[in-house]
Amino acid sequence: MTASPVLFDQRGHLGLITLNRPRQLNALSFEMLRLIGDQVDAWLADPSIRQLALVGAGDRALCAGGDIAESREAIEAGTPQLFYDFLGYEYRLDVKLNEMSKPYVTLMDGITFGGGLGLSAHASHRIVTERSRLGMPEVRIGYIPDVGGSWRLAVMPGEVGMHLALTAGSMGAGDAIEGGLADAYVPSARLAELLVALETDDADAVVARFSAPAPAGELHAQRDWIDAAYRHELVEDMLAALGDLAEAGNAAAGEAAASIQQMSPTSLVATARLLRDARKRPGLRSSVSREYRVGMHLATAPDFREGVRARVVDKDNNPQWQPARLEDVAPAEIERLFATDATAALWG
The missing domain is CATH 3.90.226.10 (2-enoyl-CoA Hydratase; Chain A, domain 1)
Structure with missing residues (x-):
């Protein structure tokens, strides 16, 4: 039996979303976005769910971005509208996650690029670890930073965001926090414990309790x-x-x-x-x-x-x-x- 590419679990008052394609670094397909969108709508209407969280399966990535091969196939097949539909749905979902009333905690542990940042960098509570690598490398493939990435990079202090955008570079936890793409640093060894705490406790209190001093931003x-x-x-x-x-x-x-x-x-x-x-x-x-x-x-x-x-x-x-x-x-x-x-x- 093939496992679902996204797993959903209600744990106490927490709705947990797990991107479940670890071999593909949890790259996002259109199917995954629709599954997430439908479940988020259900949880927003469910009073027993007080807050949501996003994690990635495996220990290498939250999400390496969109499934680029899937997008290319649609374009090569002469059906670019499928790609446009993917983008439109993805962008609207990112905005929904940003504007929804319930707290949304994202664990950007490991690689978090492109579409992965779209799902996580606009959240109410954004966590990075010593393994985090955040970036918008789209210029490498003839594209642009999207999913709101152009805004997040643009408003980073000075020209750090421009540097990252044009070099397709990535940043660690310290730069992510100093640049406004993350809120708190939590050692990866404590993430499981943090998720347990979110089952019953308020997100603000949990994130504050588990936060540790972040390393200085290298960039x-x-x-x-x-x-x-x-x-x-x-x-x-x-x-x-x-x-x-x-x-x-x-x-x-x-x-x-x-x-x-x-x-x-x-x-x-x-x-x-x-x-x-x-x-x-x-x-x-x-x-x-x-x-x-x-x-x-x-x-x-x-x-x-x-x-x-x-x-x-x-x-x-x-x-x-x-x-x-x-x-x-x-x-x-x-x-x-x-x-x-x-x-x-x-x-x-």
Whole structure:
């Protein structure tokens, strides 16, 4: 008998959601999102459930993101609407989890990327551990930080979020807390005990009781050069600044530049604009509306299919981007990505 990809369990007053694809690092399929959405609706209407919690099966990840192979199959089959439906449902679910009245505790233990952050980083109580790695690596596959990630990265102190977005980098517990993507640090050895406490006790009290001092944020300690390099409007100017820092002996800046140069140029330019826009008009609903608009275009563009092929399917890590150079990304093409209003399709 095949196990369900999501498990649901009522434990006292706690509704526990367990993402149950440990071999796939709990990557999200459309089926999983619908199962979660239906159960959340049921628990919100059930007075015996006072709070919800989200965990991942296994000890490697809460969730590595969306099932990219499933999305690519829909696009390759000429049915991109299936992918659009996936995104729309996912975004609406993330907003529901953010706005619902009952406390929602997420345990971001291990890898928590992309769609995993969408399910967890907008919660009322967000926990990280010594094993946590949080990130939005979508530019690696010719896409953009979504599920509200463009907003969460945009409002991090200084330019740390821009650095993470353009390098497809990840952060540990300290940076997640300092950057506003998490609230509390709890050693992984105490998570099982914390979940037991949530069966009867209030989430605020439980999280406060189990919290421990978090390690210092490694990236936030480097804000001097990060802020200086990424303060520019154009990605080309950011790269030039990183190059100057590298020539002056800053190895981390050189590594950042090398990483950015491996990403989709179109995705880099679109991502930088998304983060700038999110600073001007912050909030989860407005951000996912912008992300949906841009994502619908990118989903059928050559770079997304090529990025998934190179990074996920064939794993040769040699994507052939179109265009291949930042200077060849046409401003008119970027304007087109942002022009079509997809709000009605998302919220209608």
